[in-house]
C-alpha cells in the first residue's frame with residue numbers, strides 16, 4: 001500500500017496526482033502552486049485504471065481531481081482510495097460546480113473544491129488540506145500510543161495481581177510451619193527457660209499469627225474475581241439477610257438498630273455481593289462511637305444505575321482520609337482500638353469496580369459516615385425493586 005508522501009509541505013515540496021484531461025488546465029494548476037512557493041512534482045491520470053495504478057505505485061501529498069472527465073469522475077478517486085486503505089486529501093478542481101453539488105462532494109469525503117476560474121484559492125486549499133492531514137496523523141499516532149500504554153498498564157496490573165496471588169498463596173505453607181512450631185515451643189518450654197525466652201517466644205508466636213492473618217487477607221483480596229465472576233440476577237434483600245447472619249455476633253453484642261429501605265435485584269456475583277454488604281455493614285457496626293450504633297441501608301435509582309448507601313452514626317472519617325481507606329492495608333486506628341487489617345474496603349472497591357460501579361464515602365468525624373456505591377441497573381423499568389422483608 002502506498003503511504004502519503006513523506007515530503008509533505010513542511011519543506012515546500014509537494015507531490016501531487018493530477019486527474020485532468022486538459023493539459024493546459026493541468027499546467028495552470030501547477031504554475032499557480034509554484035507561484036505560491038511550492039516545489040511541485042506531479043503525475044497525470046485520466047482513467048480509473050491510471051488513477052488506481054498511480055495511487056498503488058506512488059505516494060502523494062494531495063490529489064487534484066477534475067470533477068468530470070470523459071472516462072472518469074473525480075469523486076471516484078475516493079472510492080479507489082478507500083479500497084486501497086489510503087487517506088490522501090482530494091481537492092476537486094472544476095470548471096463549474098453547483099454549490100449543492102460541491103457541498104454533497106465535501107460530505108462524501110472530498111476535502112475541498114476550487115473553481116478553475118478562481119485558481120488563486122488553490123494553494124490556500126492545499127495548505128489547509130495538508131495541515132488537516134498532518135493533524136489527523138498526529139491524532140492517530142497519539143491514539144495508538146494511548147492504546148499501547150493502556151495495554152502495558154493492563155499487563156503490568158495483571159502481573160502484579162498474579163504476583164500478589166502467588167506470593168500470598170505460596171507463603172501460606174512455610175508460614176503455617178513457623179506458626180505451628182513457635183506455638184509448640186511456647187507450649188512445651190513455657191517456664192522452663194528463663195523469663196526473656198518466654199517473652200521472645202511469645203513475640204515470635206504473635207508475629208507469625210499476625211503475618212498469617214495478613215497473608216490470608218491478601219490472598220482473599222487477590223482472589224476477588226480471579227476465577228471470573230458468576231453473574232446472575234440477585235435479590236439484594238436475600239444477600240443482606242445472609243450477610244447479617246454472618247454478622248450475628250457483632251449485631252447482638254453491639255445492639256445495633258438496622259433499618260433497611262427497598263433494595264433492588266441486580267446482575268452480580270452473589271458471593272461478591274455478600275462480601276460487599278458484609279464488609280460495609282460490619283464496619284458500620286465496628287466503628288461505632290459511644291451511642292448505640294444505628295445503621296441505615298438503602299438504594300436509590302439514578303438513571304441507569306442504583307446508588308446504594310450504608311449510613312451509620314459512628315466515629316466518622318476525616319476528609320483527608322476518604323481516598324486512603326480504600327487502599328489495601330490502610331487503617332486509621334491501631335488494632336487495639338479497633339480490630340482488623342485494612343483489607344475490607346479494598347475488597348469492596350475491587351468488587352464494585354469489577355461490576356462496573358464506583359464506591360466512595362461521605363463523612364464528618366464524630367457524626368457518622370455514609371458509604372455509597374453504584375451498580376448498573378438491570379432494566380429501565382422498576383420491576384427490579386423488592387419490599388423490605390427484614
Ligand code: ADP
Pocket residue numbers: 279283284285287312314315316317325330331332333339340341342343344345346369
Ligand atoms: P479494617 O476494618 O480491617 O480496618 P477496612 O478496609 O474495612 O479495614 O477499613 C479501613 C479503615 O477505614 C478502617 O480502619 C477505618 O479507619 C475506616 N473505616 C471503615 N469503615 C468505617 C466506618 N463505617 N466508620 C468510620 N471509619 C471507617
